[in-house]
Amino acid sequence: MQFLFRHPLILSSIKILVVFMALSGVVAYLVYMERKVLAFMQARLGPMRVGPWGLLQPIADGLKLLLKEDIVPARADKAVFLLSPVISLVAAFSVFAAIPYGPGGWTITNPNIGILLILGLSSLGIYGIILGGWASNSHYPLIGSLRSAAQLVSYEVAAGIAVVSVLLIANSLSLVVIVNRQQQMGVWNVFLNPVAFVVYLIAGVAETNRNPFDLPEAESELTGGFHTEYSGFRFSLYFLAEYTNMVLISSLAVVLFLGGWLRPFSSLRWLWPLDYAPVVALVGAGAFVLWLGLQSRVRGERMFFAALAILCAALAGVVGIPLVLSSIQGVFWLTVKVLAVLYAFIWYRATFPRYRFDQLMTVGWRRLIPVALSSLIVTATMLIWTGYRVVPLLAANLLAGILTAWMVSVRGAGNRSRPTREAI
Amino acid sequence: MTLPQATFLILSATALLSSVMVITRRNVVHSAIWLIVALLSVGGIYLVLQAEFLFAVQIILYVGGIMVLFLFVLLLVNVDVAMRQALFSRQWGVALGTAILLLAELVYGLWRGQAQPAIAAAPASGVSPGNTQAVGMALYQKYMLPVELASLLLLVAMVGAVIMTQKRFE
Amino acid sequence: MNDMLRKIFLTDLLKGLRLTFSYQRPEATYTEQYPLERPPVAERYRGAPRLNNHPATGETLCIACNLCALACPENLIVVGWERTADRKKKLTTFTYDLSRCMFCGLCEDACPVDALELTQDFEIARYSRDGLIWDRQMLEEGPEPTRYTR
Amino acid sequence: MTETTFLDANELVINMGPQHPATHGVLRVKLKLSGERVLGSECVIGYLHRGVEKIAENRTYAQFAPYTDRMDYVAGVTNGMGYCEAVEKLLGVELPPRAQWTRMTLAELQRIASHLLWLGTHALDLGAITPLFYTFREREEILSIFENYCGARLTTHAFRIGGLQYDLYDEFENDIRKFCDDFLLKIDEYEQLLTTNRIWMGRTQGVGILSAEDAIALGVTGPVLRGSGVRWDLRKAQPYEAYDKVEFDVPIGEHGDTYDRYLVRIREMRQSVRIIRQCLERLEPGPIFGKVGKVIKPPAGTEVYHSIEGPKGELGYYVVSDGTVNPYRVRIRPPSFVNLQALDKMIRGHLVADVVAIIGTIDIVLGEVDR
Amino acid sequence: MTDELKSPPPGGPAEAAGPPTAPPIPAVTPPAQKQNDAPSLKPAPKPSVKPEPWVSPLVEALQERFPGAVSDCLIFRGQPYFSVRGEELIAVAEFLTSGEGGSYVFLTDLTAVDYPKREKRFEIVYQLYSFARNDRLRMKVLAADGEKVPSVTGVWAGANWLEREVYDLFGVVFDGHPDLKRILLPDGWTGHPLRKDYDILRQDTAWVRANLKIESGQ
């Protein structure tokens, strides 16, 4: 028995399985979270019907999509049409093999080209979109996939450059090393290079096709973009892939810029009470759930919430065991940070209108890339000049970022200059 | 047969099969998809050769960049028209003969060369030649000038492509 | 200066973000949970029609004057009457085609004795047209109230 | 694949609608594209045609009033008001002041409600989903006031020829005062989300420019005309009801683009609040019905054209009487229908994404376009 | 906040200037307040019951310029209207849009009324508006069934759809219209529903059967 677990293949398989299952659940409930957060921001309640507080909504949605008719358009390229969503999904999921979830054994694999592998694999997902749009044999999906291809390629450049400035600081391609480096320096990369972080975040939103960059699937223009012709199960694969990508981009943002699995101020010993945050969080969640249950007037709901509260309490007890506490420490903080970034994604969606395509390209090429490049150059210069010192790096980066942003926006869209229409 | 050997055989079979598909498919998009498969398997072979960095470059640049560009253009130009035209050019017989001759020659040469053991020396274990750092060092120290030249080439190519695809002013 | 701040630090976007964030306070929620909590319906609401009876005697208030039928733009009311022995009109049948009704309230306005009334019952949507032509009995008793179970 | 592609010299024809999320109903626009750029367009309408004008000829004057609510179904009150006024003009009836002030109050509320619906859907078309929910919340308040006043929310049938059917309910003034106070703050919130937002400005500024000459030549009215810089509002130019007794400004735009039309409508909502407050101050007890007989029979051979400033533009009724209880002819001049004509002019040379913005900015209701 | 309405001050720069390209459109001023500022319940003057002859300089100018073309100049409830012979329609329209004719540059509405018993059964009605005078004018053209009416799209571009609608619902053909086809009804429809002899209960059964694949319900 013991040797079975020691074998790398078997251990990896188990890890992969666990990550896959967990990820599926996370993605399903990410959709729930999105709907709820959006609803609250829009003075609504969101899903409330399926299960208490709509908690079973993701399951109902999934079932509905599974049971829906799977339509293949008559003149579609059938093989490609059927294959494309799978490509998207596989590309999205496979990347998670290289994400470090915590210190030590909390990784599936730690390749020395980690970040490159992730960038490469995630860029494969684009084929699902292009081919899906093409294979549908319909105008709107085709426009959608063309837009998507152009958009992803453009924003990958900005995101890549932003990532490179982190790599310079960490001096490694390995994600584990990047996180460890942040621990050694006692400060997260976001405080060394906030400009790159902002660029990465914006480019990340664009790469996940989310508002305000959701043009490839802009509902009001392209009636859904590349997945217009998809329905039922295959649509749900796209859907899943998209949200998985969201999780991926947030996880990467956390690992690269926000200290990965590190506790906030991990270098300050006297902040040890923060180590008990998982317990506090679980107790808090239990209390909240209990409060919800007391509010509810439906008997079944009250029971459910009570059970949930008890579960939370029990979990808190288990987590409170020092051994468990120290081992899940990393995963807890990673999850919290990823959720925060995801929340920001949803928040943008609730707030912003959508860019037009030419404006999107302008933002990508004329704003983000110059800013990212300046931050890269400044980071490299400062690393050589002053070495790894926080204040000069931060100051130089901020200065360069503001200067570049000002320069690129001088003749920007913000001016009251109104472009006249292109004559025909 | 060892695990690397099996991996190699599977990958190379895929690569060869899909390269045949690339040149025989009528639908250009299908050709492109098969080419992507071929490129991915070649990338896998790089991994077998412990060239991780090359593998990453292959995927990011080739598969994620160049092929996306290809597909983009494929969607732009009219695939339908191309599909109705003849698949092969007029001199396809001669061309095929020449190519097969080339293959025969190569195979023959390789078969003969196999007998000589000088090349096929097994690598001494130890430092992996695929070390990313080593590649980087080589690129930016020993081959600095070629790198600069290549970047210039890319710049020229980029400018050229942009200018060529501009719509003509009427 | 303000313009520069806006351009570089995206203050215009942050303003919007602050607004949406502030809306997450629970009291900002505007949703009505309809089947669970029924919203109050206005007193003057024009819903399902009803033919009123005299509360004490149970006799119909309708005097079969046919004004409602004349007022109706859609001609969906049919009033049937017979002459009693003393030459008075007496209501016999009354049909109301709810499927064509647009709830304009003209019949209600026309009624001189407040017999025909559009009530506050709004749950009259049906999956089929069957049973939407209401007869006198239905009009007097009113539809079965919809019950929702959770 | 289809015959044409983006790179072809000849253009690609795309059907937008009648089933498209951004065509506000069942509008169908055939777009001729070169790439994503619009070369030309043709509107195909009539999917909602119900022959309202024919129905009018078979109803009595009073019976036709509920049908007008169903044309511009987001502004039933103003529609009904226009019709009632047209018939009143035909009859030569003078309204008592209480009826006038009530009508104006409700009509301005309806204008706000209509603009709110426009704002929400327009923002939604441009990808901002949240304003829709905020505007619908305020619209809901207005609709509740309507419901309390006349018993219906959309197809209100609020007014009758010659006056009002319903007197005000008890809490009427309080409800409206409270709404007005809240609403001005709420407009600020919409503006926080949109007015200075760079994306919003980028999407709307310089998009769908309609010059004043073009607007007048095409017969465009309402906020679209004012957005093009023509300070013309029927409430000022040819006041009906008691609009000559209230103070308000007529906001106009400078550039004639989508952003200006947006600003015009936002400012109009503030002006409406101003009018409503003045109306409430003037509202005094009194009769609510003018001198109209039970049976409406305008003199034979007379005709009248009366138009009001509807939320979407000039809403005109041309009523011809032959002396019977049924109108001989009722012609409705729908603002949306005429304004929609300007679409082709406005979208030429823009991108597909702008088409959505421009359809939204005209503020059409297909029920009114098709009638 | 409450009184701080964010609208441009009256008479601000926007009002004075307008778009640089805009024609000189005067800001319309409200007419003088009516006498009955506080309409009381005083017995209003008995409303007139029939149109009266309309006398105005414009009528004189029209009659002088186009002798015999203008007739039936009437006014009812302060709304003047007159009839024009179809042949002179374009000329009259162009005169009316000119400054001399009152610059009625705005075609508010274009519709028709059907009087089947008359010799010329259709009355095409043009509702005109002048920004300069803040005045409305109604112009009518009589047309028999099958008689062509010149299209005014050249004078008022906005007449395009309105004429199509009249063509669709009345069957009046407009000569010189750029794209005269049905607008509200489907292309294959027969008949013109707003004619008085078109039975409202008569659907085009053939059309319904062919296109909707159902038997017409009426």
Added chain:
Amino acid sequence: MIPIHWYLFLSAGLLTAGVIGVLTRRNVLVILMSIELILNAVNINLIAFSYYFHAVTGQVFAIFVITDAAGEAAVGLGLIIALFRNKETVNADEMDLLKW
């Protein structure tokens, strides 16, 4: 242990496939793709030898080859788009004019 010949045979196979594609197909896009095949055949050799000789030089050159491929794709595809815009064809046989 994989003998180096295996790589060489694979490379030869890919090369031949590429050559056949370039020589026989009419579609310019497929010809470009076949060139990519040839370049990959080259890369396999370069990296295989680099592996067997413990020298990174082969890898460095493989990177140059990929760079070259990127440039070639950009320019080639640009040419194709320009050609297609003017002649509406992606057919090599029909591109026989030196000007258009």
